[in-house]
Amino acid sequence: MGRNFEYSTVATAFGVREDAVAYLGTGGFGETWLVRSEDGTRSVYKIIHKDGFPAERLDREIVGLRSVDHHRVVKLLDHSVVTIDGRARPTLRFEYVEGGDLARARNGSLAPSPEEIAALLTGLLEAVHALHTARVVHRDIKPANIALRGGLLSDPVLLDLGLAKPLDMTTVTTYPAWMGTVPYMAPEQLNGQRASNAADLWSVGVVVTEIACGRHPYWTDEFAHDPQGLLSAQENYRLQLPSLISAPVVKVLDKLISFRRGQRGSARSALELLRSA
C-alpha cells in the first residue's frame, strides 16, 4: 500500500522540519512515521488514515496497550489527534526502538547462531507472555512487527499491537496490505475463528522457524490464491530445523506450530521449558 501523506504535511502536523520526519510504512488502517522532535527525541507515530475508523475500537486498543508494561513490548507513550490535510486523525505515539526490524534483517544476510535463535524465541515468548497476562492478543506477529533493539536478534521488541487485524482470508484479500500477515497466520485465523492466545503462539513459532531455517517453513506465493492449499500445507508441515538447534528449542517450536491449537500450550509453559534446559 502506498504512502497516504506527504512529508510536508506530516511535518507541519507535528510542528517539525521536513527533514525531521521519516516514513516507515502503511498498513490497512494506520500509517507509521518516525518523528524527531525539537529536543532530539524520536518517537513513532501511527496515524489512522482510514476514514470512519471506529473510535471505540481505538479506545479498546489503547486500553490494551496501556495494560502491558514490558521491555519486550513497544511502549505506548500517549494518544492524541493531529490535523493532517484539514482532517482530524487519531494518532498513537510509541517509543522508537532503534535497530531495524526482523523483516529487514531477514532480507539481508542473516546467519543466526543457535544461541541467537534460542534468544529470539525466548524474547518473543516473553513478549507474548506479557501480552497474554494482560489479556491482550496481538494477532499480527510477523517479522515486520518485530523490532530488534540495537539490531540484535537476542533483543526483540514486539510492535504494532491490536490495530485492526484481518480475521480470515476473505478480509485479507480485500486489503492487499495485509497479505504480509497471511504467511504467519494460524490455521484457525485463516478459518475465520476468533484469534486467541494460541494464534500468537503459532505466529511466534513460524517466525522463529523461518529465521532458523533461512526460509519460510511452508509458505509459497501460490498460497495467496489458494487458502485450502495453505491450510493443508500448515497441517502437513513437519518441523525440520538445523541440527545445531538445541533440543528444548526444537521441542518448543514443535509445540508452537501444532496445527491443533489445543496442543500449543502457553507462552508461560514454553518459557519454562526453555529455561529449565
Add this chain to the structure above:
Amino acid sequence: MRDQFDDSEESSFYGPLGSDSNDLPPSYDQFADEYGGEGYDNEEEEGRADTVSAQVPSDENSAPFPSPLPLDKAFESAAPVLLVSRPAQKPDLIAPLLRVIARAEGSDVVLGAIAPLHHVTPEHGSRFLAGCDAASLRIADPFSFAFFDSVSGRKAPSRRRWPYQQEGTLSSTSDEMWVNEVVHAQRAAGANVILSPGRFLSGNDSRRELDNTIAHSELTAEALLPGEVSAVNLTISIHWLNNDVLRDELLARINEHAPRVLYVRVLWNKIDTAGQPLDIELLRGYRELCEVTRSEGIALLLPDTDLTGWMTLAWGAVGFGTGITSGARAFMASGGGGGANMVPKERFLERSLLHTILRAEHFQLLRAGQVEECVCTYCRMAHSGSPWIPEIQGSHHVCTVAALAADTHRVSGRAAPGRLKAIVDSVNTAKALANKIVDEIALDPASQPKHLTPWQTVLSDSEA
C-alpha cells in the same frame, strides 16, 4: 432404618426389568445414586438394617493416622489424590474409611472428601467435611447443573436446600451475586477447595458455554479467602472429549485461562453394571486432557471416575474420585440397575482383574489360587463374620482403589513420570489373568473386564 443424616429420597429410576438381556439385577452398589437418593433402603433385606453396620471397630478407628497434608502441600505432592464422595445415606461411614486408608497407605495417596451439596443441608453445615480429618482436600460440590440445566437422562433433585439452588435465582440475581452464593454455600459446608458453579456444557454453543464458565471461574477466584484454593469446575458432555474439534477448543481455552486446579466431570454414555467406559475416543480425549494439563502445570481432578480415573494417572491426572456407591464411580447419562424389588448380587472389586466381579467368582478364583485374599479392614470384618452388606462392599471397593493408587505411586518411584509404565504393567497383568481364567471359570458377563482391551490400546498409543 434411617439415621439423622439420612436425606435419601425415594429412588425413581429403578423400574421393572425389561426384556433387554442387558438389564441385570442390581448389585449391592447399584444404588439409586441420582441426585436425590441412594438405594440402601431399597435394597436392604428385612431385618438386617438395624443390626448390621460397616462401622470400623472402635479400637482401629481410634488408632492414630498420618496427619493430612496442608492443602497447598497436597497439590505440590507427587502422590495421587483420591477423592471419596459422601453418599446420600450413611455419610458417617466416610470419615472412618478415610482414616483406614490413611493408616494403610500413608503419604502415598493424598485424600480428599467430596460433599455433593444436594446431599448436605445448611443445618448440617460443615459437619461432614470437618469430620473427614484424614482428608487434605475438602470439596462441597455445588452440582449447579443439576438444578439449572437439562442433562440427558438425569433428573433434577427434588429438594433445593441452599439459596443458590432456588428456582428463579439465576434470572433474578447478577452472575456475581449468584456465584457468591455458590461460594458461600461451599464455605458453609466446610470446603477448602472452592469450585466454580459448574453449569453443564453440552457443546451446542461451545464458545458461549466456555465464555460463561470462565467468567464464573473468575468470579469464584475473586471471592476466595486466605487458605482456600479455587478450581474451575467443568461438567461436560462426552462430546467435549471424544470429538476432535470440541476437544481442541476446550484445551485451547484451558491453556488460555490456566487455572491452578481443574475439576472435570464428564457425562458418560451408559456403561455396563460395575463396568468402565469402552469408548476409545473418550479415553483418548482423557489422555489429551491429562497431557495438556500436566504440561501446563494444571492440577487435574476427575471426580466420579473410579478405575478409569486411576488409569488417567498414567497420563498426568493429579487425582480422581470414587465412592462407596455406584453413583460416585460413574457420571452417566442414565442410571443403571434393575427393579427395586430384586435381590442384589454380592459383588467384589477384584484388584488383580481391575474389575468388579461377583463375590462368588472371587471365591472361585481364590480357591483356584489365581488371586490373593484381600486383607483390607472391611474384608477382615467380613472374614470375622460380618455379612457382606452394601457398606462393606463399598468400603472394600474404595480401600482397594486407594491401594491401587498408592501402589502405583510406590512402583513408579514416587515420581509422576514412572506412572505410565506402572499402570501399563498393571493393566497387562490384569489382562493376562483374565485371559488365563477364561477357560477355567465361566465369569458372569458383567464380570468380564471388557475395558482392559481398550485400555491397552490407548495406553500403548501413549508409549509410542
